[in-house]
Amino acid sequence: MNGQKVIRRLLSTTSRFNALQTPRATDSTDVLIVGAGPAGLAAAIRIKQLKSDLRVVVLEKGGEVGSHILSGCVLEPTALYDLLGKDLSTYSSKYGCGEPPLGVKAGRSEMVWLTGDTSSMIPGQRAIRIPHPPQMNNKGNFIISLSAFTRWLGRVAEEHYGVEVYPGFAGAGVVYSDESTEDSPWVEWGGKWGKQVTGVNIPPDNQHPQVPRVLGVLTNDVGISKSYTPNSTYTPGLFFQSKLTLLAEGAHGSLSKSIIAKFSLRKESEPQTYGFGIKEVWSVNEGHIPGKIIHTLGFPLDKNTYGGGWIYHMDNNLISLGLVVGVDWENPYKSPYKDFQMMKHHPFIRSLLSPSTSNRLAYGARTLTEGGLQSLPLLHFPGGALIGDSAGTVNVAKIKGVHTAMGTGILAANAATEALSSNSNSLSTYTSSFLTSPIHSELYSIRNLRPSFHFPSFTKHHLGVLGGILYSGIDSLFLKGRTPWTFRHTQNEEERKQSVDSAPSLDSLRTKPTSVTNPIQYPPFEPPLSTDLLTSLSLTDTFHEEDQPEHLRLLTLPEAKIGVNLSEIRLEDEGEEESPSTSTSTTPDSQSQPSRSQHRQNHVRINLSHYAGLLERACPAGVYEYVEDTSSPSPPSKNETENHPQENEDENKSSWKNKKLVINAQNCIHCKLCDIKVPSQDITWSVPEGGGGPKYTIT
Structure with a gap:
């Protein structure tokens, strides 16, 4: 399938309607930032602080x-102080946006080992207090709603600094220059990044052909129906052309994923590994101690699954309660959602959530990066850079990433302002400044903690996560990261290259087939303490326009990497004649690709026969179902058959053994777990119409 055809699908169309040939407006800016999270807003504010006349x-x-922001969250305020000053009492008068919603000051921290069988609620479960590592000292921190904090920071950016923030505008595709005239981002970094940062010591590739430059981003079209035809509300997306583009999409952003592949930014890094967090917010009337912080290990996770829970006592009698599960879990029968619901039945937690004195207010889920320093891609590319969780700067030892995300935003902003002053489009100085920053020092000191949980010597002796806990304790208390070795997430170089070059995620490779795993028997839900998934989903207030193409696409890996060149889109001032470069004719390459129905059939076959339909249990929003195929095919029209024979084959071919995949895309809460975990690695998460998705307010 050629690049033009793929980008049409990623922009909510197919060749039935050539959206790229619809004239679209261009809006030019100095700096374009994709994502109004902590990293993106911090970068925007710092640029305006340094040079207020930049757009x-x-x-x-x-x-x-803030409506797509979800986190624990205990905020370490170092980056906030760097950005807006240390005197919090002046924020309201200085910035004119009210008091910052910093919740409550963090108080006493505890770590607790929860005992119990992972398959039943047996009597005698206990909570054993254990020492917590020094990195989890929370003196001076705040327990906050990151969604509320981000909304406030967005107001500061807009109202005080004049940043233009456009909610409801989804970045759907990266636009590249037609000519490859830029130096590769690996010039001066080849061999250096692996040796000095990630610990991947491979021979440097001294071949650095010139590459295209990122010119900006296309927003997605609005008003295209499920049948891929424009309706009465059709509006083509905009081309935001920018001198510099910063990607701040959060973990596993769709544009960041494309950019990393386009410029091979991870060729001297380990693959990224992820955590999956599920969170609820409860209102409680008894047992609430503002500022109290509890982290849990053990129940409900088995000895081979990395992860743990949290209980944060917020302000206003609220409790933030959640569970993070390493996405590299092995058993395809695992349901993180049911694990979390089961966790609440442990007596230690259940005592806080009495039905007579508590009420659940919010629910949500999101992936987060856990790979640390070893998994950082090269941070810059021609025309822009990756910041925050788009790069992957979470400190897993602290269980924090907001301060590092904002910190990288500030560093990138400094470099961007300097580059624009010298008419440069390179942000290599951002990458250089990162190496001498406190963020790098933090991540370096804890680099071995996460990979120690799957260190080969520990798994060989069946220590499971216990080996990682023991090593992490020794490293945190005594070694403090000052070791000559750097553990890897992969078992060997062959596995690293497989995941980096071919791009099946490392976490998907860790999934074992059902032939060597056992089903997990979860206890039934007991409302209101534990509820079915759709009841929880209703708390997210998720909405998508239903008559739009699915944003969860079955695309093969090469297809999902392709971007669009400037000449492939038509701008409003280009006249009416169609450019030959945007022809919709089928190429030999596209003829050799499997059809969409064959894609779906292969997906169902692999995921049902070997992994028992993992996505049905993994997804926290009930998006994926494997159901009986009782439909009979509707014959395509003669016109469709003549013009698009490959896309209109017998739809029965999309089922396998009378089972078919149903994607309830309207349920999606944008966690992106499916894109990462699906064993067949054929689900690509792309943006739906802007404004769709969850409406988080206190998460």
Whole structure:
């Protein structure tokens, strides 16, 4: 399938309607930032602080700033102080946006080992207090709603600094220059990044052909129906052309994924590994101690699954309760959602959530990066850079990433302002400044903690996560990261290259087939303490326009990497004649690709026969179902058959053994777990119409 055809699908169309040939407006800016999270807003504010006359535009796919933000969250305020000053009492008068919603000051921290059988609620479960590592000292920190904090930061950016923030504008595709005239981002970094940062010591590739430059981003079209035809509300997306583009999409962003592949930014890094967090917010009337912080290990996770829970006592009698599960879990029968619901039945937690004195207010889920320093891609590319969780700067030892995300935003902003002053489009100085920053020092000191949980010597002796806990304790208390070795997430170089070059995620490779795993028997839900998934989903207030193409696409890996060149889109001032470069004719390459129905059939076959339909249990929003195929095919029209024979084959071919995949895309809460975990690696998460998705307010 050629690049033009793929980008049409990623922009909510197919060759039935050539959206790229619809004239679209161009909006030019100095700096374009994709994502109005902590990293993107911090970058926008710092640029305006340094040079107020620069135009800075921030695109946010959520309906409003903060509506797609979910985190624990205990905020370490170092980056906030760097950005807006240390005297919090002056913020309201200085910035005119009210008091910052910093919740409550963090108080006492505890770590607790929860005992119990992972398959039943047996009597005698206990909570054993254990020492917590020094990195989890929370003196001076705040327990906050990151969604509320981000909304406030967005107001500061807009109202005080004049940043243009556009909620409801989803970045759908990267636009590259037609000519490859830029130096590769690996010039001066080849061999250096692996040796000095990630610990991947491979011979440097001294071949650095010139590459195209990122010119900006296309927002997605609005008003295209499920049948891929424009309706009465059709509006083509905009081309935001920018001198520099910063990607701040959060973990596993669709544009970031494309950029990393396009410029091979991870060729001297380990693959990224992810965590999957599920969170609820409860209102409680008894047992609430503002500022109290509890982290849990053990139940409900088995000895081979990395992860743990949290209980944060917020302000206003609220409790933030959640569970993070390493996405590299092995058993395809695992359901993180049911694990979390089961966790609440442990007596230690259940005592806080009495039905007579508590009420559940919010629910949500999101992936987060856990790979640390070893998994960082090269941070810059021609025309822009990766910041925050788009790069992957979470400190897993602290269980924090907001301060590092904002910190990288500030570093990138400094470099961007300097580059624009010298008419440069390279942000290599951002990458250099990162190496001498406190963020790098933090990540370096804890680099071995996460990979120690799957260190070969520990797994060989069946220690499971216990080996990682023991090593992490020794490293945190005594070694403090000052070791000559750097553990890897992969078992060997062959596995690293497989995941980096071919791009099946490392976490998907860790999934074992059902032939060597056992089903997990979860206890039934007991409302209101534990509820079915759709009841929880209703708390997210998720909405998508139903008559739009699915944003969860079955695309093969090469297809999902392709971007669009400038000449492949038509701008409003280009006249009416169609450019030959945007022809919709089928190429030999596209003829050799499997059809969409064959894609679906292969997906169903692999995921049902070997992994028992993993996505049905993994997805926290009930998006994926494997159901009986009782439909009979509808014959395509003669016109469709003549013009698009490959896309209109017998739809029965999309089923396998009378089972077919149903994607309830309207349920999606944008966690992106499916894209990462699906064993067949054929689900590509792309943006739906801007403004769709969850409406988080207190998460």
